[in-house]
Amino acid sequence: MTARRTRQHAGKRSDDACTSGVSRRALLAGGLAGAGVMLARRTAGAWLSGQGAPGTATVIEAPRLFDGLRIAVTDGARVVIRDGSIVAAGRAVDVAAPAGATVTRADDATVLPGLIDLHFHIEEDPAMALRQLAHGITAFRDPGEWIEVHEPLRRRIKEEALPGPRLFLTGPHIDGEGPAYPADSVVARDPEEARRQVHRAVDQGATAIKIYFRLPLASALAVIEACQARGVPSTAHLEILDARELIEAGLTGLEHITSFGTSVASPMQAERYRQAVLANNATRSDGRYALFADADLDGPEARRLYEIVTRKRPFVDATLAVFEVQPADTLPKGSTLSAATRVEGFRKMQMLTRRLHEHGARIVMGGHTEVPHAGRGEAPWRELELLTTAGLSASAALTAATSTAAAFLGKGGADLGVIRPGAAADLLVVNGQPDTDISAIRRTRVVMAAGRLVDLARLGTL
Numbered sequence: 001m002t003a004r005r006t007r008q009h010a011g012k013r014s015d016d017a018c019t020s021g022v023s024r025r026a027l028l029a030g031g032l033a034g035a036g037v038m039l040a041r042r043t044a045g046a047w048l049s050g051q052g053a054p055g056t057a058t059v060i061e062a063p064r065l066f067d068g069l070r071i072a073v074t075d076g077a078r079v080v081i082r083d084g085s086i087v088a089a090g091r092a093v094d095v096a097a098p099a100g101a102t103v104t105r106a107d108d109a110t111v112l113p114g115l116i117d118l119h120f121h122i123e124e125d126p127a128m129a130l131r132q133l134a135h136g137i138t139a140f141r142d143p144g145e146w147i148e149v150h151e152p153l154r155r156r157i158k159e160e161a162l163p164g165p166r167l168f169l170t171g172p173h174i175d176g177e178g179p180a181y182p183a184d185s186v187v188a189r190d191p192e193e194a195r196r197q198v199h200r201a202v203d204q205g206a207t208a209i210k211i212y213f214r215l216p217l218a219s220a221l222a223v224i225e226a227c228q229a230r231g232v233p234s235t236a237h238l239e240i241l242d243a244r245e246l247i248e249a250g251l252t253g254l255e256h257i258t259s260f261g262t263s264v265a266s267p268m269q270a271e272r273y274r275q276a277v278l279a280n281n282a283t284r285s286d287g288r289y290a291l292f293a294d295a296d297l298d299g300p301e302a303r304r305l306y307e308i309v310t311r312k313r314p315f316v317d318a319t320l321a322v323f324e325v326q327p328a329d330t331l332p333k334g335s336t337l338s339a340a341t342r343v344e345g346f347r348k349m350q351m352l353t354r355r356l357h358e359h360g361a362r363i364v365m366g367g368h369t370e371v372p373h374a375g376r377g378e379a380p381w382r383e384l385e386l387l388t389t390a391g392l393s394a395s396a397a398l399t400a401a402t403s404t405a406a407a408f409l410g411k412g413g414a415d416l417g418v419i420r421p422g423a424a425a426d427l428l429v430v431n432g433q434p435d436t437d438i439s440a441i442r443r444t445r446v447v448m449a450a451g452r453l454v455d456l457a458r459l460g461t462l
């Protein structure tokens with residue numbers, strides 16, 4: 001899915017995690033928010049800006065450390081940061097705090113890598129990216145938008161000297177004729193045009209390319225091939241193209257669990273769905289729930305998918321939050337499906353996410369910006385929760401949003417998504433234990449981007 005969402009912001013929800021129990025002075029002092037964050041100034045240092053002078057070390061201490069792959073420390077962790085990079089991390093008893101360092105200590109908390117949102121639509125709302133930054137999202141990919149549309153965000157980051165977020169852009173979707181979202185697409189009428197669009201976007205700075213579902217198969221294959229030639233990942237919103245064929249051809253990743261709909265439906269139902277969507281793009285909003293409600297996730301079609309997934313290990317960005325249906329939800333306008341079918345369709349989407357995970361797919365996290373059951377800027381948190389209700393462990397969900405997400409970024413993600421010496425200092429500290437209770441991810445206490453502390457109180461209300 002993409003854009004064209006109604007701008008129904010949840011208003012200025014007071015964000016408890018960002019405003020409770022912190023003194024005005026602490027906010028001013030460290031740009032920090034969150035109950036009980038303690039700043040210990042060990043020397044007269046540049047701690048007012050939350051950033052040491054070049055060469056000065058910053059230290060973050062918390063009882064627990066999730067390093068992007070696993071919970072690595074439970075009895076006192078220390079991370080040492082200098083010049084935007086992590087220089088040491090581990091148990092506090094093993095890692096010395098350099099003399100003169102600015103120390104941020106958070107009790108009853110866990111330090112983890114900054115989260116990476118792989119499905120963020122900026123639209124005309126650059127402030128949303130900054131609000132998400134205050135929620136711990138230190139990097140995002142916008143999977144289908146003209147690169148120049150991000151200029152206002154870049155300008156604001158520069159003018160206000162903000163620390164991040166990191167932007168990973170793709171350029172517009174490459175779609176076929178009758179594009180689903182004309183404003184966010186380039187139309188390729190044949191494989192040669194598709195190939196040229198890849199080169200144009202990569203030349204302009206795209207670090208991944210997104211295939212859109214009306215692109216004919218031969219053109220989609222040409223995109224995958226051109227991406228391989230340029231060394232950038234390819235990703236796709238499929239629905240009416242068969243995921244199995246494109247994964248087999250080397251597609252790096254897939255956006256939306258619904259991209260697998262026609263790969264798990266019976267061939268007859270899949271073809272009906274394809275024809276309906278080809279005739280009218282809008283039919284997929286009902287059609288995908290009907291397709292999933294009927295799908296047999298143990299049937300021959302699904303088993304053929306699992307076999308390919310196990311062999312090729314694609315990244316899967318399920319974006320469950322944008323499809324979430326709860327039994328009490330009111331039916332969308334114009335829907336002809338029963339509430340029960342929609343609920344069942346969503347349940348199967350979650351189930352398929354789990355099956356793909358079990359069969360070796362590399363699950364990542366995409367929040368999708370504005371989703372039915374999350375407040376403003378909270379879609380990534382909701383996605384993480386839904387990954388766990390789908391059946392992933394909380395720790396696997398965190399991995400999806402950190403080290404695995406960084407891997408899907410390709411070359412640009414090399415130093416992201418992990419806490420280890422040499423990695424970028426994009427960090428997050430939350431109250432509690434998100435590796436066992438994922439909702440703790442909402443209890444943001446400290447966000448650091450490229451070694452600089454983020455002003456949660458200011459950005460968290462944008």
Ligand SMILES: [Zn+2]
Pocket residue numbers: 001002237255256
């Ligand atoms: Zn999409």
Ligand SMILES: [Zn+2]
Pocket residue numbers: 001002003119121368
């Ligand atoms: Zn989208």
